[in-house]
Amino acid sequence: MDVTPSTDTFEKAYVDGTPPWVIDEPQPAVVALVRAGGFTGRVLDLGCGTGEHTLHLAALGYDVLGADAAPTALARARAAAGTRGIAARFAEVDALDPAGLRDLGTFDTVLDSALFHIFDAGDRARYAEALLEVCAPGALLHLLALSTRGPGFGPEVDESDIRVAFDRPGWRVEDVATSTYRGVVGEQQSAAVGLPAGDRVDLPAWMARIRRV
Numbered sequence: 001m002d003v004t005p006s007t008d009t010f011e012k013a014y015v016d017g018t019p020p021w022v023i024d025e026p027q028p029a030v031v032a033l034v035r036a037g038g039f040t041g042r043v044l045d046l047g048c049g050t051g052e053h054t055l056h057l058a059a060l061g062y063d064v065l066g067a068d069a070a071p072t073a074l075a076r077a078r079a080a081a082g083t084r085g086i087a088a089r090f091a092e093v094d095a096l097d098p099a100g101l102r103d104l105g106t107f108d109t110v111l112d113s114a115l116f117h118i119f120d121a122g123d124r125a126r127y128a129e130a131l132l133e134v135c136a137p138g139a140l141l142h143l144l145a146l147s148t149r150g151p152g153f154g155p156e157v158d159e160s161d162i163r164v165a166f167d168r169p170g171w172r173v174e175d176v177a178t179s180t181y182r183g184v185v186g187e188q189q190s191a192a193v194g195l196p197a198g199d200r201v202d203l204p205a206w207m208a209r210i211r212r213v
């Protein structure tokens, strides 16, 4: 993004209805990563939105915390946990606030599904620095972000944006692979993808594996 949207912008998107990233299921790329053993120890799902990844992991028995800046998203996540009978925990935090992150504790695996890509260049660097607060030595960050190879339906980043942000003491970028991020087709995008509005679409994305060293 050229300029990071305020956290209020996201809160308003949830208050106004159902934003296009809410698909009521975990991202297939994240489900595959869980199956492959990519999550260990204490897990933080940062920018969890309505909590599908936290709920998925909690249902599988992982020790997971979902955190987001939008109270309405967290309320929906907690309601979904109640409806589905899943004991899941959620907390409100600003991912750019190191002190707030520190209060969450430390984690062995952090999932960022579509949070990093909303930040501008300056905030991507701030975020990488702030995340050091919540990562135990050796922790893994899995970062799923929309790619500039996509049709521009949302904020997109290049592989170099990920590598540059985490090219700093405390981090080692182990892998940046092509992946997909599933979203909902909007009215304006319908013609471009040849799908009716409301359908799901898998957009080009990056899945990065970044180690806290």
Ligand SMILES: C[S@@+](CC[C@H](N)C(=O)[O-])C[C@H]1O[C@@H](n2cnc3c(N)ncnc32)[C@H](O)[C@@H]1O
Pocket (backbone or CB within 6 Å): 006, 007, 010, 011, 021, 022, 023, 027, 046, 047, 048, 049, 050, 067, 068, 069, 070, 073, 093, 094, 095, 096, 112, 113, 114, 115, 118
């Ligand atoms: C595109 S959504 C992705 C939600 C979810 N992870 C997913 O993949 O469906 C980005 C989420 O990041 C949250 N967010 C935006 N800025 C944030 C910040 N500074 N701190 C914490 N969460 C933030 C928004 O409220 C929103 O829920």
